[in-house]
Amino acid sequence: QSALTQPASVSGSPGQSIAISCTGTSSDVGGYDYVSWYQHHPGKAPKLMIYDVSNRPSGVSDRFSGTKSGNTASLTISGLQAEDEADYYCGSYTSRTTYVFGTGTKVTVL
């Protein structure tokens, strides 16, 4: 199972909005509404930010939003803040009853 494709890096200034794409296939991202997004600060445990494509767990800021079109999902961070600087991974259920993560995107706040 190949990893989902994400851009290696995305950057933005405080207050701006950025979007991270996550491209898979019809056997994962495109076939199911079980796409999640995780925030990972180095040395800490990953944190679930979005599940089921567009739902936010309790406690996650509404500055984070998720969408999906075809085989590509996207995470948008609005009103970018310094604390948002981290690695972000998408993840998806697959047709083989496995799970696949994206390649990861490093978000830099300029």
Add this chain to the structure above:
Amino acid sequence: EVQLLESGGGLVQPGGSLRLSCAASGFTFSSDAMSWVRQAPGKGLQWVSAITGSGDSTHYADSVKGRFTISRDNSKNTLFLQMNSLRDEDTALYYCAKEHQSHQLLGGMGVWGQGTTVTVSS
């Protein structure tokens, strides 16, 4: 508070075995599927294995199938990963993770432990 605490990592030679444990607390353990996820040094997250809440169904990444076995003891709120025939490429930080939604499998991992380090080297 939901907590996951991994243990059992260490240094092992290629071809060796190791058993990881993950002690869970703060939730109804038997209701939730669990996964192991790893991160090799300088690399991204890689899903390794998952098990349903009852333990009656297990799933593996191709890279570990036939070598790793996931299991759970719901009476002790503990998740395990038995790793055999270890290879250099299994070197990683291993996290256990709890499914975000009860009675769902591989829909998203809502709580993660801090991880335990496995190093495979001669």
